[in-house]
Amino acid sequence: GLTEMTIPFVGTRRGNSGSESLFGCIFYNDVSTGARSVQQYYGTSYNKYSHFYIPTNLTKVVVTDETVIGYGTFYGCEDLTSVEINEGVSSIGNRAFYGCKNISSSTLANLPSSVKSIGSYAFSGCQGDVREIAIPEGVEVIGSYAFQNCYNVTNITISSTVTNIGERAFQSCYKVTSLAIPDTVQYIGAGAFGGCYGLTEMTIPFVGTRRGNS
Numbered sequence: 001g002l003t004e005m006t007i008p009f010v011g012t013r014r015g016n017s018g019s020e021s022l023f024g025c026i027f028y029n030d031v032s033t034g035a036r037s038v039q040q041y042y043g044t045s046y047n048k049y050s051h052f053y054i055p056t057n058l059t060k061v062v063v064t065d066e067t068v069i070g071y072g073t074f075y076g077c078e079d080l081t082s083v084e085i086n087e088g089v090s091s092i093g094n095r096a097f098y099g100c101k102n103i104s105s106s107t108l109a110n111l112p113s114s115v116k117s118i119g120s121y122a123f124s125g126c127q128g129d130v131r132e133i134a135i136p137e138g139v140e141v142i143g144s145y146a147f148q149n150c151y152n153v154t155n156i157t158i159s160s161t162v163t164n165i166g167e168r169a170f171q172s173c174y175k176v177t178s179l180a181i182p183d184t185v186q187y188i189g190a191g192a193f194g195g196c197y198g199l200t201e202m203t204i205p206f207v208g209t210r211r212g213n214s
Contacts, residue, residue, distance in 0.1 A: 001034050001057035008065040010073050018042050021070035023061070023077060024052025040075040041095060054079070059102075063089075069096045071119070078102055081128065087112045094119035094143065102128040108150075109134045117141040120166065124148040133173075135159050142169050144189060151175065160184050165192050174198045181205055 008014070011021040019025070022040045035053035042048050060082040063069075071093040074083060078101050085092075089112050097103060098121050108123060109132040118135070120143035130150050135142065137159045144166030147153070153173045158165075160182040167189030170176075178201040181188065188209055193199070205211065 002055045003057050004060040004062070005058065006062040006064060008063075010063060010066055010069065014065065015067045017070050019048075019050050021073055022050060022052070023074050024050065024054055027052050027054050029053060036079065038076045038078075041072045041098075043071060060084075069093055071095060072098065074100055076100070082106045084110070085112055085115075087114050089114055091115060091117045092119055092122050095121045095124070097123045097126060099125045100128075101125055104129045105132045108132065108147075111136050111139075113138045115139055118143055118146050120144045120146060121148070122146045123150060126150050127152065131155065133157070135162060137161050140164065142166055144168060145171065148172060158182060158185075163187070165189060167191055168194060171195050178202065186210065 010023050011025050019042045022042055024038055024040050029051050032053055036056050038052050038054050039049050056079050062084040064086050066089050069092045072095045074097045075095055076099045080100055081102050081104050103126045108130050113136045124145050130153055132155045133147055133153055134157045138161055140161055141164045146169045148168055148171040150173050154175045156176055156179055162185055164187045168191040170193050172195035174196055175198050176196055177198050180203040183205045185205055
């Protein structure tokens, strides 16, 4: 069966949004042997989702010419272990990889430097063989809950371009032992590192959520 695929963009068109930006679009909702029913959300409303049957043997996707990874693009694709994202992608949307529980470090440690923002819940629940999260130079905003429950992560690198870390962004990354937050950061959301009880060393630019808070 299909194990790897290389595609120029995700969904039906480059830079799409809504239901047509979802990875499952190219497989649609035909029931087939060797495929898993995946419910992919493309918005915050309870009814903004589509069902697709995605091949269970498909573990690697290479994206070569996309501009954005939208809301819920790979939502619930739990059989994927690797997604390579091309330089030129400017943002990774909310819940883009939510629940991709088998994704590996090869994805989270090699995000393109063109990315400026990582959305809320973008990689939440990526519980597989993810040992390293590397926020590349260029990223300015890390959304709320972005890397929540990435239980197996042992190393987090935050680049000097980051200015905003959302609330509970790294909640329950409890295997991380040391962490350095660069001086460029202006805001650290409440509970950003809640449940990171493995930390033994941490460097912070200020105390509280903002510099000079009262």
